[in-house]
Amino acid sequence: MNRTDELRTARIDSLVTPTELAQRYPVSSSVASHVTDSRRRIEKILNGEDPRLLVVIGPCSIHDLNAAMEYATQLQAVTYTHQPLPTTSRR
Numbered sequence: 001m002n003r004t005d006e007l008r009t010a011r012i013d014s015l016v017t018p019t020e021l022a023q024r025y026p027v028s029s030s031v032a033s034h035v036t037d038s039r040r041r042i043e044k045i046l047n048g049e050d051p052r053l054l055v056v057i058g059p060c061s062i063h064d065l066n067a068a069m070e071y072a073t074q075l076q077a078v079t080y081t082h083q084p085l086p087t088t089s090r091r
Contacts, residue, residue, distance in 0.1 A: 016024070027035075044050040057075070062068040 041050065042054060045052055045054045059068070059071065
């Protein structure tokens with residue numbers, strides 16, 4: 001019989017909880033401020049309090065760090081070309 005279960009997860013001993021992850025890698029105050037400000041801007045756009053268009057772009061997941069960095073570099077260049085655009089926000 002062929003083994004088909006848990007072929008990709010057999011090596012994982014345990015998963016880190018979100019709380020443990022946040023404790024291991026705390027965000028700086030400037031990053032926290034950026035996230036808070038970005039969320040406020042997005043909320044205003046969605047509520048119609050800001051007339052700008054919100055565009056959500058990007059890969060749904062990152063499994064190739066080099067490709068992700070290249071994508072981010074290209075996105076940043078386009079952002080500068082089409083100013084003023086809202087500040088980017090990562091989820």
